[in-house]
Structure formats: C-alpha cells, structure tokens
Amino acid sequence: MLLNAATNSPVDYYFREVGKEEVKDNRYLPDYGWEFNWLYPVSHDFKVFGLVTDHNPDIVEGLIALKENPDEDFLCVDVDIIESSPQNKKFIKGVLNQERSYLNVGRVLIAFACWYSIEKGYDGYVGLTSKSSKYPFYESLGARLTYGQHFMFDDIAAERLVKIYFPGGVVWWQEPS
Template sequence: MIKENLTGKTKDICFRSLRRKDLQDLRVAKKNGWLFDWRKAFIEAFNVYGIFVIGDPQVQGLIALAPNAQNQLVDVDLIEAAPQNKWKHHSQVYAGIGKTLIAFAAFLSFKQSYEGYIGLAIKTNYNEEYYTSLGAVRARGGIPPYYFFPTSASYELVETYLSGGVRWC
C-alpha cells in the first residue's frame, strides 16, 4: 500500500521481476538520483523486483533479494525508493514504498515456506528505529548491523501493506 502525498489517496500497485536491461529502460542509475548501483545485484545473483503504480510505467522503488534455503529466510540485499519517493525529497510523490517493499519480501518468504523470515544488513543510514518499528529484531552487532523479521512481524507487514495480495504486472 502506497499513498500519493498530494491527494492522500492510496494507489493500486503491482510488482514486476526485472532483468538487468530493464534498469536502463527504467532510468535506474546513480546519475538519475538512485543511491545504489543496482547492476551489482544481478552480478551477485539476487532477484530484483520493481514496484509500480497501476497505469504508470515509472518504477517507484526496487528490492533485490534471494531465497536462502540454508537459513530458511529471504535475504534482502538492497532496497530503495525511487529518487522522487525518498522521504527526504522536498516533494515526495508516494509514501510507503520502503514498507511495502519489505512486506513484499515477507510475502515471498511465506510463499517459499520460510514462515515470513527476512534478513537484511542495514547499509546506508543505520536507521535502526525504522526497522524495529516494523518489527525487525537485531540479530548481531557490527557494521553493518544485521536484522531479521520474525513470522509475526512479517505477517503484520503483509496484512497492512499487501492486504489484497500481490499483483504482478
């Protein structure tokens, strides 16, 4: 569930599995305001998904993840809202992109029979309060800190941000 800041209305969304060549078509690059080099996710064999507003071809955010059978969870490598949706942006278009992408990872974890478990290392802003407010638990210290989302937190995320299920586009 994402909300358009200008109107306050909830927007219908869909997810799409992306290929490396899609990044160029969608103008996903540091020179266009993206923080991460998303090409690396493909090199490291992560699956990259984009979140889109129905009827709008512009990607609103990305997540790179991979199932981790050994640890029975979905590993999140990268997660990023599009430049126009970052909370620090002076005229943020859509709110809730990051939370909805984490809910999407939880959805995929349930689908993989990993009971909703997600793991991620915080790479940039070390905003621990953000992740703990969503139900994440710090698993280990160090830099970068590593968090995981247990079943109960993941269930809540899916119910809150993807209550109608996942729509593919």
C-alpha cells in the same frame, strides 16, 4: 498502503520483476539519482522486483533485491538492497523532498519481502543488513537486531505486515490487453 503524497489517498500498487536490461535502460544507477547501483544484484543471482502503479507502470516507485537463503542455519529470504526511487525519497542530499510522488514505498517493499518469504516456504523470515540511520524504521516494522547491523523479520512480524499491505495477496502487474 501506498499513498499519493499530494492527496494522502491510497493508490493501487503492483509488482513486477526487473531484469538487467531494464536496469541499464532506465538507469537505476547512482548517476541518475539512485543511491545504489542496481546492476550489482541482478548480476549476482538476486531477483529484483519493482513497485509500480497503474498511473505509470513503466516507472518503478521503488526496487528490492531478494535471494532465497536455504542454508539450514538461516532459512530465510535475504534482502541485498532496498530503495525508494529518487522521486519518492523522503530526503535528497539531506534536504526534505517536497516533491515526493508516493509515501510508504519502503514499508510496501519490506512487506513484499515478507510475502515473498512466505510464498517461497521460509515462513516470512527475512534478513537484511541496515545502515544505522535506518534502525528505527526496521524496528517500527517489527524487525529485531540480531547481530552487528543485521536485522531479522520473524514469522509474526511478517504475517502482520502481509496482512496490512497485501490482504488479498500480492498483485502482479499485467500489461493491458
């Protein structure tokens, strides 16, 4: 679950698709504290999804870029980029971030990728390439190193994560009427 970093209490969270204009307007770019340039995936046929809360749904707490991989040798959902927003990073330039807004953003984003894979008919299989510093994180969630720096979440790991983080399914952000 997503936790408020100050109170350690659970927070309701939602997802919404993020397009190119939002990336440009909200500056999800390295010059603004993001590690990755989020224009790349939205310009290369990846779907980008933002994690938001009802406290401030205009601010994404994390982003994930996904693409279906229907190749018979893979049959999974590929993660291009996954990133907590600057206000939710555990470390900023090697220094512990004492001002984090939310905890578990990365876990929720990975669980979302697993849910997305199930919804799209890939049985929860999710593939991604990881930095070596993130190996323990992905392994703790049930991913297996398959080759090089490539990790795979299988159907068992995906089902477990979806049950933990989305017991009632993913909730999509709806603008209040």
